Amino acid sequence: MKKTVSWRTAPRSVSVLIEWLPYFSLFEGEGWNEKKGGVFELRRKLRWLYESDREEPDLDVVGIPFEDFVKGRMKNSIDKESLVRQQFTTAEQYGFMGLIDEGTIFITEAGRKILNKTFTPEDFLVQLIKMYVVPNKEEEGVFPFASFLTLLNEFDELSRFEVSYLFGVTSSENIGNGIAAISEFRSSYLDPKKIKNKNNTELVWELHKKVWEKHFPEHQYLKSAGDYSDAFFRALLYTDMFYTSGRGFYTKIRVKAHYEKKFHLLCSEDYVFSKPSKQKIVINGQNKYKDVPSREDLKWFGAIGNIRLPWDNKKERKEIISNTLLNVNAGFSGEVFSADEIKNLTYEVENTTSINKLKDLEGQISKQIQIHNMTHYIEKVSKTIEAKEDVLNRFELIANNQCEMRALWLEVNTWKSLVCLEGDKEVIPNFNMEEDLTPRSFAPGVGNTPDMELYTSEYVLVPEVSLMTGKVQWEHEGSSVIDHVLSKVKENPGKEVLGMFISMSINERTLWQFFILNKVSWIGSAVPVVPLTISQYIKIIDKLYQKNGHIDELYEFLSDCTNLAKQTDDFRTWQKEIEDKISDLIR
Incomplete structure (x- = not known):
């Protein structure tokens, strides 16, 4: 049986991969495959350093002294290097990192742009375009992204069930099989005689397998089709060219309206996808040349500016x-x-x-x-029930780790959530958005500014959001949030200024710092910031939306929370009192 196109599913999210890249950069130039005393010390160093920065680290890792863990001195034999191997291999798939020379870690130009926070959605688009794979040595390889473009251009939209047929297209010559498979699957799925209950996922997968075996008889059925399609969709979103709707296996992907012209240029026969240079091999004393996968020519794959996009003229x-x-x-x-x-x-x-x-x-x-x-x-959409429901649904997706670009979506959605509240106010976003008010992938912050600013005639609210947890949250967010609030205090004499910090969880060091500064600071007065988890914030705005709540009601709630800090001696008690106050609000 022929192999299918492979796609990395761990980590499934590109954002997780980006979190790991700085740790790998610490060991650039060192041997990835070097063993000492029977263990891969470099890989174990990476795992320990990564876990030590997490809110809830793996205690089987950080519960052991660094030197002991690196040397493999553990009570159990659980493989703690596999997670590191997964990050490395997935980074290699996208051309961010790999091995050169005698197996030393190499961060490519693309990977370095990520580290320098200058990587763009178009850069990621280029990496997908350059991804050439050769699943089977006996046939020509394929560009998976080119296959996807052809299929999406043919059908306008693709579900996760449908896009998984792409992984059976292992050569550009059998793209027709993919088109035929999707066409048959779609018509059968829509036929009530064949699929009476569209939500019967088990029955739909049975249909999927039947269609696969008909159109890809030489390829083993891809049991990981659901995982592959999920990881693939997540990657596509980072180009900013596509958007998804729906949930689970029924999620569909489409081209954003303002990218349609560029999409069709990529689909044009005039645009030729570029392969890496052929590799010379000697057969029976004669020089032959063969195509190689992009991952085998890492410097070409990870280079910036070595291919042109069709609109680069x-x-x-x-x-x-x-x-x-x-x-x-x-x-x-x-x-x-x-x-x-x-x-x-x-x-x-x-x-x-x-x-x-x-x-x-x-x-x-x-x-x-x-x-x-x-x-x-601001003027129209935010006044609708649908807009408020969308905000709440998006927060749930963020909180449950069910959407890509969660950190960026947290910024956009928090801005929208405040806009949707009643009241005369100005909410200024200090982050980048697409034309359709969705996050812009890989977008850096705008200078040394808060995530957003909210102004009324009487007060200033400084909302800050982050998905950082653990001591990293305290190190990176604790001081910057306070600095941003303090700058607004100085810029707005005569107005009350209050900060609001929202995250998945609140590290106890962050909580303690905000607790103290709600009482007093080095400037002789308080710098008030109220920390809330995403789940707490959802409860608050949900209640406010139910009664067409006013922005003043949110501000008064937060102001009451700062007063609780002044009346309380213990920061953990303050945290509980905030939770109790939320419970009182939503009753």
């Missing part, structure tokens, strides 16, 4: 911008640009000879569309 870039300007007002509620602005921008685009100037113009237009959509959300 003036002609295509001008067409994209002109098409946007032509349809910009028709595609949105209200006028984005006046007729004169469109006329002037069109003239500038047509007469520009610099590709960089065109990129700047595209960015300016995109920013104006985003501002327009923000205004529309």
Whole structure:
């Protein structure tokens, strides 16, 4: 039987992989496969350092002194290196890291951009484009992302059930099998005589297997199809080109409206995917050349700027911008640009000879569309029940680790949650969003600023959010949150200023610090910050939404929490009193 296209499922999330990369960079140039005393010391160092920064570390790791763990002096034989191997292999799949020379760790240019926080969604798109795999030596390989583009272009949307047929397309020559498989699966799934209950997942998978065996008879059925499709969808979201809807295996992926032109350029026959250089082999004394997977040419795979995207030229870039300007007002509620602005921008685009100037113009237009959509959300959408339900649902997904880009979504969703409250206020986001008000992948923060700022005529609220936990939360967020609140205190004399910190859990050091500063600080007065878990914040805004609550009600609740700190001697008691106050609110 032929092998299928493989896809890494651990870690499933690209964001988890990014968390690990700085730890690997500490050991760049060291031997990955070196054993000392029968153990891989480097891998064990990585695991111990990573676990030591977590809120709930693996005690089988950090419960042992560093030197003992590295040397393998453990009471049990549980494999604690497997998690590190998983991160390494998945980073290698995306071209972020691998081995060079005699097996030493090498961080590629792409990986280094991630470490420097300059990596962009387009950079990640390029990594997917360059991913060439050769599952079976007897046939030509395939670009999995090219297969996906072809399938999505054919069907407009793909469910996780459907996209998993992509992994049977092991050569560009059998993409037709993938199209036929999806077509048959979809028609059978929609036929009530074949699938009476669409939510009967077991029955749907039986259909899936039957269709697979018909269209990919030479390939073993992929039992991990569900896991593969989930990890694949998660990766696609980091390009910012696609969006998903639905849940579980029924999740569907589509192209974002403002990326459709670029999507079709990628699908065009004129755009040729580039393979790594062929590898020379000698057979019977003669030089032969064979294709190699991207992972076997790591420096090419992880290089920045060695392939061009179809819109990296003036002609295509001008067409994209002109098409946007032509349809910009028709595609949105209200006028984005006046007729004169469109006329002037069109003239500038047509007469520009610099590709960089065109990129700047595209960015300016995109920013104006985003501002327009923000205004529309604030004035119209946020007033609807549907908007509030979307906010609450998204918080649940974040809290339950059921969405990608959780940290970025936490910023966007917290901003939306505050906008949805009644009251005359201005909520300023200090982070990057897409035109459609979804997170922008790999987006760094905007300078030394709070995540967002909320202003009314009487007070300033400084919301800060983070998914950091453990002592890392205290080290990275504790001081910065206080600094941001303090800066707003100085900038707004005569107004009350209050900070709100939201995270999955509150580290006790962070809690203690905020508790003390709610009483007094080095400036001679309090710097008030109220820490809340995501689950606590969900309860609060859910209750406020139920009664069309006002922003003043949230502020008063938080202000009461700061007063509790002043009346309490123990920071753990304060934490319990905040929880009790939430319980009183939601009764």
